[in-house]
Amino acid sequence: MVLAAAILLIPSFLFPLYVMTLYSNQFPDGLVLKIYSYTLEGGNASANRDDLREINSLNHYIGMRPLLESDFSEFKWLPFGIGALVLLALRAIAFGKMSKLVDVVVLFVYFAGFSFWSFGHRLYQYGHVLDPTAAIKVKPFTPPVFGTQQIANFTVNNYPGPAAYLVTASLLLMILALWFSARDRSAKA
Numbered sequence: 001m002v003l004a005a006a007i008l009l010i011p012s013f014l015f016p017l018y019v020m021t022l023y024s025n026q027f028p029d030g031l032v033l034k035i036y037s038y039t040l041e042g043g044n045a046s047a048n049r050d051d052l053r054e055i056n057s058l059n060h061y062i063g064m065r066p067l068l069e070s071d072f073s074e075f076k077w078l079p080f081g082i083g084a085l086v087l088l089a090l091r092a093i094a095f096g097k098m099s100k101l102v103d104v105v106v107l108f109v110y111f112a113g114f115s116f117w118s119f120g121h122r123l124y125q126y127g128h129v130l131d132p133t134a135a136i137k138v139k140p141f142t143p144p145v146f147g148t149q150q151i152a153n154f155t156v157n158n159y160p161g162p163a164a165y166l167v168t169a170s171l172l173l174m175i176l177a178l179w180f181s182a183r184d185r186s187a188k189a
Contacts, residue, residue: 063134
């Protein structure tokens with residue numbers, strides 16, 4: 001189970017952790033923003049459109065900072081953290097000790113909790129630190145972490161991407177492995 005959990009983390013680098021889609025009359029097919037563990041990527045509904053550039057242009061009108069990779073320190077530590085969890089899971093397998101598995105699970109829970117908090121805080125900052133001299137005035141807002149919200153004339157859908165589900169499945173497998181190990185240990189005692 002721990003090996004399967006470690007393997008599930010590897011493709012999390014290939015898929016987005018989070019997907020934000022903004023719909024309006026001007027963009028009925030939606031503007032898409034994909035957040036990977038290491039980069040931001042706009043959707044490309046057509047060859048002439050870069051959704052990240054469009055989103056940044058629209059954000060400018062309401063006084064929101066542009067979404068720039070350089071502003072996200074998470075892109076520096078998230079890949080390292082995920083890689084470290086893979087190595088620690090493999091270490092737990094190699095040593096075959098329950099204490100090593102407990103270490104991985106505890107670190108994984110802290111890592112996931114901090115990452116989730118960091119993401120929520122980032123959403124709050126972008127929606128609340130608005131330029132008061134912006135062309136269009138909107139009330140400060142926090143885009144939803146999960147779900148749909150109306151912001152000005154846009155309907156915003158925010159949902160975890162495939163990588164987030166892989167990371168969650170990996171954590172659940174490690175917790176199950178820990179539970180089965182503890183149950184087997186108590187049965188032998």
